[in-house]
Amino acid sequence: SQQGEEDPQALSIQEGENATMNCSYKTSINNLQWYRQNSGRGLVHLILIRSNEREKHSGRLRVTLDTSKKSSSLLITASRAADTASYFCATDTKDNDMRFGAGTRLTVKP
């Protein structure tokens, strides 16, 4: 079963614009991770943020975590057509159970 919800379900932007995706979850977590999946392929790990961290950066990615609101956001800056993919958040719960959110389908138009 899913741990959380993501919004929006789908996002379409122009190349060069920023993309923001949100994730909410229900139970206490050890960490929250973001993954990217190109159509029908395996997932690629993007970034991991621990429950005691509030913000993390990796290249064009910025992730925030608000444990009081049980929510996280992923910001992709200066998007490229190659960023077109589905993005999932995943929570590592206190039971070491990995739960994925419903995902956001991002389309970046050239």
Place this chain on the structure above:
Amino acid sequence: DTEVTQTPKHLVMGMTNKKSLKCEQHMGHRAMYWYKQKAKKPPELMFVYSYEKLSINESVPSRFSPECPNSSLLNLHLHALQPEDSALYLCASSQETGGEQYFGPGTRLTVT
């Protein structure tokens, strides 16, 4: 080597067949996972092995039987599947449970 390999890439099987999916990693990871993913849905966790022991079984039907012969290999034995079991089956590994996971490309399974 940061790769997780899965075989076969595609599998078509009848409801009475017995088949196995294989997964291999050589990163020294001690946690390995099986996920099921239906089209346009997120991956659903099926099994977790930690140090070659089954640590999580997400109430998966017994027609799916996992096996971890050693720290590098993970199998999923399939028997008497149903058409609704058709999906992409993903294997992943991580250094320890809860860490960054490396995913294989998946096996696309069709049950006829």
